[in-house]
Amino acid sequence: MNHRAVVAGFKQQKIQFFSDPQWIIPSLVSPFLFTMVMLFLYGDDVDGPIVLQAVLGGGVLGMWANTLFASSFTISYDRMNGTLESIMVAPSSIYSILIGRSLWSTAIGLVNAVVVFVIAEVMFDADLTLANPVLFFVMLILTLFSLASVGMLIATAFIRTRMGRVLSTIAEYPIYVLSGALVPITVLPEGLRVFSYVLAPAWGIDAVKRAAIDGCESMFGVSMAVDVALLLALSSLLLAVAYVVTRRVERRMLETGSATRY
Amino acid sequence: MNGPEHAIVVEDLVRTFKSFMSGSPEKVAVGGISFEVKKGEIFGILGPNGAGKTTTIKMLSGLLTPTSGKAMVLGMDVSDEKSVRSLRRRINIVAGGERGLYYRLSGRQNLEFFSDLYGIPKKEQKTLINGLLELVDLADAAEVKVENYSRGMKQRIHIARALINSPEILYLDEPTIGLDPEISRGIRGLVRKLSDGGATVILTTHYMFEAEELCDHMIIVSHGKVVGRGTVIEIKDSIADVSCIKVVTEADPAVAVAALRAEGLEAGVDALLNGRFVTKFAARKGDDALGSYEGLFAPFRVKSIGIEEPTLEDAYLTLVGGDAE
Structure with missing residues (x-):
């Protein structure tokens, strides 16, 4: 991995973010809407742990929407602009550039989380006292990392296709359900839960909820250490798979000459 | 034929594309071309649309894997993935048209992004970029977003981008297409300047006067085959x-x-x-x-x-x- 290309990808995504109004939708409007829906669902019960769970869920939904939009958009945009070929002819790997762009999305994910909390506090006067603020913050960062790793895999898989943005809408909802952000995993059918077990963000969300809510039980019935270990292991695995996919997709594009098609 | 004086040696290079229609034959974009390019010369690839010019340039720049045949660029085989990775530091390409830039970024930000991808040392970056902006006459528009550039300005910032790694070989795919005569003349002057500076330039063009003015040697391709080669005088003599x-x-x-x-x-x-x-x-x-x-x-x-x-x-x-x- 080339750190200069990582920084370049991060900087480019940052400039793009501030100069393109459409980014406001996934990074600010989406989390706002998700949180509003969640809080309206829970009505007057604004002081109990359920509302904190709802706010956390809304935050994760917003973060995932942002990650997914950024992941699918990033290469589609390069295809559309004809810059995919310009970056392919450069010596840095596309993977490094994508890592940089994902890091920017992760940073914006934190902004999402803050927006969600501010909305809940200011507009709904919800009691959002965190059981362990420091641990919560650490777990939130790790969850963002896991979301970014899923986003990386999606971004690399989308390099070859011209339908990245369309396919991303299909990928949006399953993560909401399977990660436990929308509803606890325990309410899912047994067969479906298997997918949650291999989904890195699900372990992060489990840990975030436990760090935020006093006495919150694990969705998986495991300790916090297991949550973190599995999150890190699965995220690392996703990043490794993303690396292999990038190399293969890049090679395939050189064989088919499909980098310029849009 | 592959000596140190040659920047590029191409032997029987073929590129076919699979047809999307089942049962249809493969489309032959380049059907076994051979040529050599000396270091430091401006070499023209002329031909009508669909003749295989862009496909040839893409293969020589490592953007497309040849189906068969051999192409050695700066002594490196473009069919070998490892060689292509090394080659990328030493070559660059300008595709014709307006695409290939980040429109929301300014001209300078585009150059900074690409200089990072080429690992240009930070302390050299500013001087290099300022020099390139001067060279393509865009110093005054450096902070303007590319989306506000005219077509000619976009083509010039493209050239600046392609010069970011001081390439030994620069591929220019129809660099003056759609540009007005004054800007085209400026770009031709720039190409001549690059060649005088020692770079090897591979130029594809539709414009005969451009090829006549710039190219030391050229090939004429039609239906993926070389149908003429030599200097301008040699090609004229060939008829x-x-x-x-x-x-x-x-x-x-x-x-x-x-x-x-x-x-x-x-x-x-x-x-x-x-x-x-x-x-x-x-x-x-x-x-x-x-x-x-x-x-x-x-x-x-x-x-x-x-x-x-x-x-x-x-x-x-x-x-x-x-x-x-």
Whole structure:
């Protein structure tokens, strides 16, 4: 991995973010809407742990929407602009550039989380006292990392296709359900839960909820250490798979000459 | 043929594309071309649309894997993935048209992004980028977003981007297409300057005057095959057995032109000069050319008929035959 290309990808995504109004939708409007829906669902019960769970869920939904939009958009945009070929002819790997762009999305994910909390506090006067603020913050960062790793895999898989943005809408909802952000995993059918077990963000969300809510039980019935270990292991695995996919997709594009098609 | 004086050596290079229609044959974009390019020269690849020019450049820049044959660029095999990775530091490419830039970024930000991808040391970056912006005459527009650039400005920032790694070989794929004459002239001057600085330039173009002005050597490709090669003079000489005939008539000689085309001659009414029709075509020498063609054009009131020195365009049209556009 080339750190200069990582920084370049991060900087480019940052400039793009501030100069393109459409980014406001996934990074600010989406989390706002998700949180509003969640809080309206829970009505007057604004002081109990359920509302904190709802706010956390809304935050994760917003973060995932942002990650997914950024992941699918990033290469589609390069295809559309004809810059995919310009970056392919450069010596840095596309993977490094994508890592940089994902890091920017992760940073914006934190902004999402803050927006969600501010909305809940200011507009709904919800009691959002965190059981362990420091641990919560650490777990939130790790969850963002896991979301970014899923986003990386999606971004690399989308390099070859011209339908990245369309396919991303299909990928949006399953993560909401399977990660436990929308509803606890325990309410899912047994067969479906298997997918949650291999989904890195699900372990992060489990840990975030436990760090935020006093006495919150694990969705998986495991300790916090297991949550973190599995999150890190699965995220690392996703990043490794993303690396292999990038190399293969890049090679395939050189064989088919499909980098310029849009 | 592969000596240190050669920047590029291509031998029997082939590139085919699979057809999307099942059962359809593969499309041959490049059908076994061979040529050499000396270091430091401007080498032209001329040909009509779909002749295989861009495909050839993409293979030579490592953006497309050849189907078969061999291409050595700076001594490295473009079919070898590892070689291509090393090669990328030493070459660059400018694709024709307006795409290939980040529109929301300024000209300077685009150059900074690409200089990071090439690992240009931070302390050299500012000087290098300022120099490139001066070179392409965009220093005053450096902070303007590319989306606000004119077509000519976009093409110039493209060239600056492609020079970010001081490439030993620069591929220019129709760099002046769609540009006005003044900007095109500026870009041609820039290409000459780059060549004078030691870079090898591979240029594809439709414009004969551009090739004539810039190229030390060239190939003419048609249907993926090389149909002509050499210097401008050598290519003109390659049609030495052909007479270029110019006929000026008072009436439109469309019927005569159709008759020539039916004989397989590449003929066309080139211009309407003072209300008169100027027809040019190439005919084989030694057929008492003028006498027989004067009769053909007589119904259209011939004002003059004569044999001209062939231009590069005449040679090009003769070599590519009916394939030219």
